[in-house]
Amino acid sequence: MIFGVPLIALASQLVLGLFNGAFYALLSLGLGVIFGLLRVVNFTHGAFYTLGAFAAFLLTSRAGLSFWACLIVAPLIVAVLAAILERGLLRKLYGLDALYGLLLTFGIALLIEGVLQYFYGTAGQPFAVPEALRGTSNLGFMFLPHYRAFAIGISLLLCLLTWLIIEYTSLGAKLRAATENSRLLEVFGVNVPVLLTGTYAFGGALAGFAGVVAAPVFQVSPLMGANLIIVVFAVVIIGGLGSITGAIVSGLMLGVLEAVAKVYWPPSANLVPFVIMAVVLFLRPRGLFGKGE
Amino acid sequence: MMSAPQPSPLSQKKSFQLALLAGCLALLAVAPLFLYPVFLMKLLCFGLFASAVNLVLGYGGMVAFGHATFFGGAAYVTAHALKVWNFDAASGLLIGVAFATVTGFLMGIIAIRRQGFYFAMTTLALSQMAYFAFFQAPFTYAEDGIQRVPRPDFLGIVPLSDNLSLYYFVLVVFLLGMGAIWRVIHSPFGASLTAIRENEARALSLGYRTNRYKLTVFVISAALTGLAGSLKVLVFQIATLTDVAWQMSGEVILMTLLGGVGTFLGPMIGAALVLTIQNYLASTAIPVTIFIGVAFILCVMVFRRGIVGEIDGLMRREWSIGSSRKKVEA
Numbered sequence: 001m002i003f004g005v006p007l008i009a010l011a012s013q014l015v016l017g018l019f020n021g022a023f024y025a026l027l028s029l030g031l032g033v034i035f036g037l038l039r040v041v042n043f044t045h046g047a048f049y050t051l052g053a054f055a056a057f058l059l060t061s062r063a064g065l066s067f068w069a070c071l072i073v074a075p076l077i078v079a080v081l082a083a084i085l086e087r088g089l090l091r092k093l094y095g096l097d098a099l100y101g102l103l104l105t106f107g108i109a110l111l112i113e114g115v116l117q118y119f120y121g122t123a124g125q126p127f128a129v130p131e132a133l134r135g136t137s138n139l140g141f142m143f144l145p146h147y148r149a150f151a152i153g154i155s156l157l158l159c160l161l162t163w164l165i166i167e168y169t170s171l172g173a174k175l176r177a178a179t180e181n182s183r184l185l186e187v188f189g190v191n192v193p194v195l196l197t198g199t200y201a202f203g204g205a206l207a208g209f210a211g212v213v214a215a216p217v218f219q220v221s222p223l224m225g226a227n228l229i230i231v232v233f234a235v236v237i238i239g240g241l242g243s244i245t246g247a248i249v250s251g252l253m254l255g256v257l258e259a260v261a262k263v264y265w266p267p268s269a270n271l272v273p274f275v276i277m278a279v280v281l282f283l284r285p286r287g288l289f290g291k292g293e
Numbered sequence: 294m295m296s297a298p299q300p301s302p303l304s305q306k307k308s309f310q311l312a313l314l315a316g317c318l319a320l321l322a323v324a325p326l327f328l329y330p331v332f333l334m335k336l337l338c339f340g341l342f343a344s345a346v347n348l349v350l351g352y353g354g355m356v357a358f359g360h361a362t363f364f365g366g367a368a369y370v371t372a373h374a375l376k377v378w379n380f381d382a383a384s385g386l387l388i389g390v391a392f393a394t395v396t397g398f399l400m401g402i403i404a405i406r407r408q409g410f411y412f413a414m415t416t417l418a419l420s421q422m423a424y425f426a427f428f429q430a431p432f433t434y435a436e437d438g439i440q441r442v443p444r445p446d447f448l449g450i451v452p453l454s455d456n457l458s459l460y461y462f463v464l465v466v467f468l469l470g471m472g473a474i475w476r477v478i479h480s481p482f483g484a485s486l487t488a489i490r491e492n493e494a495r496a497l498s499l500g501y502r503t504n505r506y507k508l509t510v511f512v513i514s515a516a517l518t519g520l521a522g523s524l525k526v527l528v529f530q531i532a533t534l535t536d537v538a539w540q541m542s543g544e545v546i547l548m549t550l551l552g553g554v555g556t557f558l559g560p561m562i563g564a565a566l567v568l569t570i571q572n573y574l575a576s577t578a579i580p581v582t583i584f585i586g587v588a589f590i591l592c593v594m595v596f597r598r599g600i601v602g603e604i605d606g607l608m609r610r611e612w613s614i615g616s617s618r619k620k621v622e623a
Contacts, residue, residue: 100597104593110586113582113586114581118579274421278422
């Protein structure tokens, strides 16, 4: 018993919190990378997440692909779509006030949502947990569903991988250089427009991947991304945009805090991310890990 | 987006504005003879809502993504006051506006700590927080909303029970609201606001407390938004979750953008257009979100100045050509 709550209940809520937090981390990571380079707050991010889940749903139910294949194929589909959007629409707004980018991606998100709603309604589509990950383990103090452990693990692995790429590879060095001064980088012979498209596609793929991993736990519905994206915005404000560590740490932290709130005072769980955001804005406006503007 | 009035063809412009105003008023006065009054009232409510948002968006240069909180919040408070506390229409409207003013101040004081897209994201997140709070508060009845709100007389003398008399009441309140917006834009305060929008660093170095200006306009906008929300309760007699949801904030930004950000009449025209198309789509199977999404994309990609902004640009060119011709003749 911890503060009147049985350990089992608390521990399983914490796992659920980490599970949600892993999604927050993946999404805010992509959002941060895109923002750093393109200076666009990508409202479409939630829709990319939804699209990843829908792609997995259609690939398994119509094309007969396995869940494992979907983990690769669905994010690729989302990445291609993101690349097309960047080339066709977003690119034309780069010279303008950054807020037009936000409004454009908001419109695209609504369009994607609306189209999915037209074909599939608002009800959720069921998506089975893959055979190999069914069942739970008894850890003594709690029961751990295998799939949740897998989802947390693979999401964090992907976050780590992204971090390593950005910090330690030459591609990452170019990305960081472009964030600092893209015009100078272009003078050095780096193809910056391709880099921008690639970054947007990569961010989209991360969101799509999160969507695939989320599909077996949450139902696949057209609105699944719309509500998530606002919490992710709060995560981004708390962590500080452009900070990779900030995105990962504050994503996980928020997931866990939400879970703790759910145990001790359920009605407050939905409010927690926003209350924390307001407090952070008051005490440290640039975010916990932000470097200032 | 909006530039200061040009001095040369001033009298010409002024008479044009007066003619436009007289025409609009006449049109609004006879409109219920031709169109369904409830739809017209909805139009007035959303026109005021969009114009209030425009105050922050167009004149303050801040993308506020949380105005649904003031609109729907005021609606909830007014509905509760009318139904449970038996307020009359005047005090019902007032308490709604008061609520919106206070929440506007609270949201503003947090959100103006960041600029640009941070401001947009912060207002969005805070309004989502308010959404959950309303959802869980017992007096809003969650998904059911507050239904069958009465339409009491205004100050005990003006009956509002039938649609036609309510229409003229809503029209008068709407005109007062629009008059307030006109005053704000054309006051020294409005001019300072434009200066801050154009170059905040410079305004700051000139000694303007820019944050105070931004907060003031945000609160004024919130209050007027609340007025629109409270009016909507009198018209539809319900207050629901849709009015506080973030999609509502997006929709009203679209209305403003479509009509013309930073133009006085633009938001009104944008609201009329969006509501008419929504009305039409309601009878088809196509989700409204598709239309709103496409409209957003078109606005941002093709005509960023909006309908009124584009027309204004054309007319300005005409005027400047006309006046330069006169100079040549003289």
